[in-house]
Amino acid sequence: MPEDLLNDVKNYLHITWQDEATDKNITGIIKRGMTRLQTIAGVSIDFTQEDLARSLLFDYCRYANSHALEMFEKNFSAELLSLHINSQVNTESEATQ
Template identity: 35%
Template sequence: MVTDDLLKEFKDRMHISHSGEDSNLKQLLSYSISSIKGNCGEFNIAGESDIDVRARELVFERTRYAYNEALEYFENNFLSEINSLGIDIALLEEGEEDATF
């Protein structure tokens, strides 16, 4: 779910001051959240953990690429960050599973 706070944070980062594109930006953010979760695993987009902050950064970068119609370059340019985040999320999930036994 894309909140108004998340939208504002993205717009501030992109220096977008008008509201004419808000619904499009929310849709792009939503698609980016789904994409990063699909590639890396679950995270809390509003969270403050290291994983959540790194995931939010990737969501913003992917949304920036989509907004600028350059999405085809995103994965190659951020492959290291995507892989690193995915590994860290998998290790965290594995650690949580081990803790329940």
């Protein structure tokens, strides 16, 4: 997991306090979100880039932290489909070059 990602997600979630238990919880959420989004995309993703994947990861973390994760894929279905299609197109064009 990229070093600054925890702080960036905590900032996005408006978590301003330092607490080992909170950091452990958010780190777990981030790792699960990264795994889920990479599974949907079908490729490895660089979450340090300011793009759709990073935005989706932050929203995944927001939903998970709010105990509403079951709504994430429904509410972001168009964005998740776009992530998948764009990832596959980029992979295919890299393979043909």
